[in-house]
Amino acid sequence: MPDPDTLPGLAERLAKQPEDHKYGHGHALILCGGPGRGGAARMAARGALRIGAGLVTLGVPPAAQQENATRLDAIMLRRVADAAALTELLQDTRLNAVCIGPGFGLSDDHADLVAAALAAGRATVLDADALTLLSRDADLFGTLHDRCVLTPHAGEFARLFPDIADRVEHRAEATRAAAARAGCTVLLKGAVTVIADPDGTTATHRAEGAQAAPWLATAGAGDVLAGFIAGLLARGSAPLQAAEDAAWLHAACARAFGPGLIAEDLPDTLPRVFRTLGL
Template sequence: MTRPITLSETMRAALSKDPGAHKYGHGHALVLSGGPGQGGAARLAARAALRVGAGLVTLVAPPAAMAEHAAQLTAIMLRPLPDSYALRGLLRDDRISALCLGPGLGIQRAADMVPAALWGARPTVLDADALTAFAEDPERIFSQIHQDVVLTPHPGEFSRLFPDIAEAALGETPRLSLQAATQTAAERAGCVVLLKGPRTHIATPDGQSAYHDATGDMAAPWLATAGSGDVLAGLITGLMARGMAPFEAACTATWLHAATARSFGPGLIAEDLPEHLPRLLREIGVT
């Protein structure tokens, strides 16, 4: 049964922090970045993961991009990562609890890095370039996906990964609802699928489904800005790093994303979302 996503006491409690825990008790998120000049999206995702409560966040990038990131980041750690072989080595550290791949990663780097990330069998968000990189052969990535993965396509990316399902739901004569399409896609991919839009749909392979309606009185039109999807990917990653299950992390992040945008209001740009999140968390009683 499909449920609407609303703020619940369970969600509020999950967002709070145990006052006796140390930073590794709240997880270590790893965000992969692309080359020089492509790092803004990954920095947005990393900042969101840190703001939503991950104990540590490390941004890993090609060596040539390190100076660019170092000039703009302080609380987020940096590490050079030349290739997928190095990523496999890094993932031998079992303190790394979640990964985010896609924002600003670049198509070629995504094609190299995603299989290595999935080999690591950690909770993982695949967004943007990490989805587009496999548009020509989606089964290549579906065969490697595990149950702790969240795919976060917008309708265009959804159409590239699931062309037949998209045609049935998004074509001129729709034969399938967007929720049913998301459910079918989750079953095919073998993981959580989050189809972004004013009404966001989320589904798992085993039949759980939810939606978030950001229309009418609950509209968040200022989310239609470059980088807001990267922030959503980071929020999901940060919540999974803290131990939240993929479906619940996707639902919680979707609610926070829209609620933060509504709280901030007109003039919002993507950088504002992580910075305004603490105010929203206080307003809803998170401790």
Template sequence: MHELLTVEEMSRADRWAVARGTSGLTLMENAGKAVAEAVMDRFERTSVAVLCGPGNNGGDGFVAARHLSAAGWSVTLYLLGPRENLKGDAAEMARRWNGAIHALGADAGRGANLIIDAIFGAGLSRPVEGDVARLIDRINEDRTPVVAVDMPSGLDGNTGKARGAAFKAALTVTFFRAKPGHKLLGGRLHCGALLVRDIGIDEKALHDILPSAHENLPALWAGGFPRVRPEDHKYTRGHAVVVSGGVSSTGAARLGARGALRVGAGLVTVASPPAALMVNASQLTAVMVRSVNGADELTSFLEDKRRNAVLIGPGAGVGSDTREKVLALLLSGAAAVLDADALTSFEDIPRDLFVAIQGYFAGPVVLTPHEGEFKRIFKEAEGSKLERARAAAKQAGAIVVLKGPDTVIAAPDGRAAINTNAGPELATAGSGDVLAGLITGLLAQNMAPFEAACAAVWLHGEAGAAFGPGLIAEDLPEMLPAILRELFEG
């Protein structure tokens, strides 16, 4: 269930099901019942306030209230706006509720030990203000547990951004598929635990909707992950090259090289300036070191097409020398991962980089900026993190890995994945260099670039979580064997 549906796509899924014989009342009944069951599974029986809005989210709340009351829970229901304003399925579910209906104001739910938020859901189109905002702020301050129906009220389902006040839920129950706003960082921090429940929409709906956003899970890319075959040897598993910086900044390249080697590249070479050759050689064993001085020598070095994937940027230095090496790399036809200084070196002339990426000779290209580097290169990108990454990928003609706790991987064709397994332990020097090396190592093994970037980001997050507190970047590659074994053999 890695597909993510926008609010609009989820509405299409509802209509798809209705057009094929599943009534809207059935979908609403199933949704509200799923919420009630989640509450009963996870909380001791207590007093609960159900806060209902004027739309279908409120209808789900009426159903949940009915099922909880039937199970012996003490339920008080509040409705935003007059009951006679309810329409369609929501009006019918209000009719089926036999209890009292109280006006929803700033004091709603006071004294309850549990809140069910069924006010707005994911389709919120305007900021939350007035009494509802004061209600949300008060409940958040009181820290009364909140179970959100579909999406905590106040959050945009597509972006995860708060529109004014927004509930901080302990549990969110959504239906059929999660939405981008559940996975992007702002929304994720408000949702608490997330449950996705079946309400009677057939999986075949996805074939018509064709969602382009996904949660970054192995199901998205494991089928294309390079596996070692009995007939393989080191030359069939690709040759990754990592371009090193000068004497004082060689460690980043070595971290990238170690990542490429651990993820399965058959050979890895650090292309080192002559002055840094001994520094690099003294620190490397399985990784080879070669003297490569400047763009012209890099061009010559890459004439051997067995050297098929190249990482440049970590510790490379910002300036014309790095720009020239990047352009030489893009002309070589090798798969390219451009990170850190390789991006910042084009801060004043990003169009030159995009033209080179989209040139006739360029191979697959992956850009791996953090937010600061992203803003230097894609100055005009706006919107949510997902929207910005997609726009950047289309503009550059490359896979863009916009890093962070909710890393977004985007392709020029609109495909995108949101990663959710990266913990705070990854916030350590050199962590991004290892990630860039993982992508390079997978590209060297001819994994498709979007899938390679997704796989590397997921493995990187798993490695950090597996090590836990005290992690330094050197630890990340060493966690990979166990993770890969569990992924493919466990």
């Protein structure tokens, strides 16, 4: 039976119809860091594919192409040498969602790639290193748009919005203020995850008590969450809804798997969670 705390309409939003084909469920592009740094992006990409994106491509720097090619099967791979190459790649409008940040890098070249992704206007998840780059560059922060989702933990939130973090103790109020300033959806991670959009609409997901998911305190869990959101954006969900559904599914996977969870287990536990929803 479905979990009684399941989000209203979740199964309907996740369902695929017999006549559907992969191109009807979007194409997510996950940008990857350099050699030896691809694991986080690969986990995000697997999350996007498992949650139902029709296609997922990992965009890699040339030096990391061979390393990643040996680890990918259903996930496709494209070389992205620099910001100009990313801009050219995103001329393909079938690539309708982007995830950038997990294991990415913090150089000026990486900031240029974030700028190129934002300039393309796609539904975009910004996580991890992308959030650090935004916190360092007010002009880059100013290019955020309403199709973006920021996914900070408390430390990243404090770097992005230091004055809000200092003066607003209530997480929901702080997240609403941050979303209004950024002009996009903000998901503040934690046992109590708060999601807000620029209009002030707010959702709270509590992984506490009987719904606790302490096994999510493991390296890479946030990267998978970013991939879940990107996959739902590719499938056509609005940013706030994608973030809310992904947060619920993320915790549900952790509860379903239980002790011993590592991040790689989260995408592979989704089918079990889907079955409890009647999918």
